[in-house]
Amino acid sequence: QKEVEQNSGPLSVPEGAIASLNCTYSDRVSQSFFWYRQYSGKSPELIMSIYSNGDKEDGRFTAQLNKASQYVSLLIRDSQPSDSATYLCAVKRTGRRALTFGSGTRLQVQP
Amino acid sequence: DVKVTQSSRYLVKRTGEKVFLECVQDMDHENMFWYRQDPGLGLRLIYFSYDVKMKEKGDIPEGYSVSREKKERFSLILESASTNQTSMYLCASSLGGSASSYNEQFFGPGTRLTVL
Numbered sequence: 282q283k284e285v286e287q288n289s290g291p292l293s294v295p296e297g298a299i300a301s302l303n304c305t306y307s308d309r310v311s312q313s314f315f316w317y318r319q320y321s322g323k324s325p326e327l328i329m330s331i332y333s334n335g336d337k338e339d340g341r342f343t344a345q346l347n348k349a350s351q352y353v354s355l356l357i358r359d360s361q362p363s364d365s366a367t368y369l370c371a372v373k374r375t376g377r378r379a380l381t382f383g384s385g386t387r388l389q390v391q392p
Numbered sequence: 393d394v395k396v397t398q399s400s401r402y403l404v405k406r407t408g409e410k411v412f413l414e415c416v417q418d419m420d421h422e423n424m425f426w427y428r429q430d431p432g433l434g435l436r437l438i439y440f441s442y443d444v445k446m447k448e449k450g451d452i453p454e455g456y457s458v459s460r461e462k463k464e465r466f467s468l469i470l471e472s473a474s475t476n477q478t479s480m481y482l483c484a485s486s487l488g489g490s491a492s493s494y495n496e497q498f499f500g501p502g503t504r505l506t507v508l
Contacts, residue, residue, distance in 0.1 A: 313495060315496060325435075325482070334416065376493065378440065378486070378488075379437055379440055382434055384432075384433075
């Protein structure tokens with residue numbers, strides 16, 4: 282089992298819809314969770330971080346964390362074609378400095 | 393504003409050459425990381441450093457070495473480049489220690505290395 286798992290996609294949604302991206306992790310002592318956006322040929326860009334159970338909203342983005350079920354999700358409201366990218370989920374385990382990354386979900390927003 | 397820079401965006405080298413990739417951060421971060429990213433394999437950690445002259449192996453250190461002589465600078469060295477080291481190389485930095493929750497990593501723009 283991979284430490285951080287994501288569906289590779291592509292996830293295709295129409296413009297204006299809600300895109301829902303999911304991530305599961307295997308280590309229960311994970312303490313911090315991050316979502317990165319990566320455009321083709323570019324480096325990952327941090328868009329959200331979440332540390333406690335529940336929802337965290339930032340503009341059109343909402344991160345949701347459920348530690349009991351070991352999943353974290355990212356909702357993108359009013360999806361735009363410019364949101365088309367690969368979204369990487371990353372997890373920090375207690376006692377480790379490095380993050381563990383999932384392989385990413387490719388999102389396509391259709392105009 | 394957070395800034396991580398890498399010495400080159402694109403690099404072409406020949407098999408057997410010694411290759412230096414340099415990364416600089418201006419946030420006074422403790423931690424610096426080198427990853428490579430390949431299609432279908434995701435981001436893989438090569439090495440990281442948590443202090444000057446301190447380093448730890450990541451998941452795929454073979455064929456690579458690193459150097460951190462100053463806090464802001466972290467170099468990745470390919471001692472004898474091989475074609476299977478053709479990849480996108482990404483440097484990142486983060487602030488806190490292993491017990492810290494606030495370990496957002498910030499990435500540089502990446503170096504696309506081609507070894508012929």
